[in-house]
Amino acid sequence: MGTISAALRHGNAFDLLRLVAALLVVFGHSWVLTGHTDPLTALSGTDAGAAGVGVFFLLSGYLVAGSWLSDPSPRRFAGRRFLRIYPAYVLVILVLALVLGPLCTQLSLRDYLANPGTWKFLGGNLLIIPMQYDLPGVFAGNPFPGAVDGSLWTIRVEVLCYVAVVVLGLLGALRRRWVLATIAVAACVVATAIEATGYTGPLVPFLLGWDTAVPIAYFALGMAFRAFRGTTPPPWWALAAAAVVWAALWVTPAAVLGSILFIAVATFTVAFRAPAALHQPTKGYDLSYGTYLLGFPVQQILAQAGLLNPWLNALLTAVIVLALAAASWRWVEKPALRHKPVKPIKPAEPVAAVRQNPAAL
Structure with a gap:
């Protein structure tokens, strides 16, 4: 445990x-928000957005x-996660409902506020x-x-993973490696x-839908990787093998499994092999959460304004949302984390007391 903590303090590419x-x-x-199809099609078992969500859950499982x-x-665990x-999250919900909603709705302000x-x-x-x-x-x-804001659905899944x-x-x-491995395999x-059967019913009634299965699998893999490898990156041959397996599974019902394995191996390869210069690309500002929460509504605003070219929509959204995410980190997230x-650090027992009480040894 101490070795892993020390290694994480000294650097990785998680940011x-x-x-x-x-x-x-x-x-x-x-x-999808501009009416197009993601070029990384479902034939590969994933798309760009699903891959991004997978990386988030993978790292979350490892770190949490x-x-x-x-x-x-x-x-204390609940306090840190909260x-x-x-x-x-609360600020985003309030802004969406009480600022963006009145500005973008087709209803009158009175009807909007009166609507349940x-x-x-x-x-x-x-x-x-x-x-909702x-x-x-x-x-x-x-x-x-x-x-x-269609991105919100993963917050519930994340909390249930906690x-x-x-x-x-x-x-x-969590201290039994083979239990975690079994959970990861099962997930x-x-x-x-x-994904192979096209099932669209509940995974856990009233809590989790079918679409939560892949993020949960990533989370479980993150926990298992930590237990088995710690801060040791996957060997290069594992990355090559995962790429071959994924390519072989394209257009098959098991394509999603190939994508999960490849993204997991690639993520931890980059995490622990990337040069130190890439470890903190935003110099201490964690922009990922704000970007994730705010990207979807910004994209919808741009789509409503007529920007329906997916490349331009993504580029302009990135410019806007990174600035908003920096403000969120500076004024909301970082102050909260303080x-x-x-x-608590337990004070060491005085040597004299130990000598007076040999049974304490």
């Missing part, structure tokens, strides 16, 4: 990977499991479960109508079966 993941999500959404193991306190996720859907969006999303993605009359005429980490931690399973099998609970 770079999270930023790339957020921009991949923006790029992937730029196609480590957070629990370094301080197995449910209260402060990382919720402040920026406005307050259902606000209340449901603040509670995370259940979630549309606001009355907002983006109703867009190529992808109605959805105000709950699973606590349960596994309390059961001692990958379930994800592959769902209050995160830390593990």
Whole structure:
């Protein structure tokens, strides 16, 4: 545990990977939100947006499991996760419902505020479960109508993964490598079966839909990689083998499995092999979360304004949203993290006391 923590403090490319993941999500959404098809088609088992989400969940599984193991306190764990996720999330929900909604709706302000859907969006999303993605009359005429921020769905999945980490931690399973490996394999099998069969029902009734299976598989792989490899990157041959397997599975029902394995191996290869110059591309500003939360509504605004070229939509969105994400980090996320609970340091017992009480040895 100490070795992993020390290595993480000395550098990795996690910040770079999270930023790339957020921009991949923006790029992937730029196609569907402008009425086009993502060039990385479903034949490959993924698309740009799904790949970005996968990287997020992969790194989250790795880091969140480590957070629990370094301080197995449910209260402090929940406090850290809450402060990382919720402040920026709440601000986005409030801005969407009370600022963007009135400005972009086709309804009158009076009708918008009187519509129950406005307050259902606000209340449901603040509670995370259940979630709602549309606001009355907002983006109703867009190529992808109605959805105000389709990225929000993963927040619920992320929170439920945190709950699973606590349960596994309390059961001692996070310290059992083969338990984590079994969970990861099972999650990958379930994800592959769902994608291969076209199943669109619930994964866990009232909590998780079929579309959550792939992110959960990535999260489980992140936990398992940490247990087996720590900060040791995958060997180069593993990256080559994963690429071959993925290519061989294209246009087959198991294509998603190939994409999951390749993205997982590629992510941890970059994470621990990238040169130090790439470790902090934004110099201490973590822009990934703000970019992820805000990209979708910015893209919908641009689409409503008539910018329907997916490349231009993605490029202009990136420029706008990175600036907004910097503000979010500077004024919301970073100040919130200053209050995160830390593990108390137990003072060392005085030598004299130990000598007086030999049984303490």
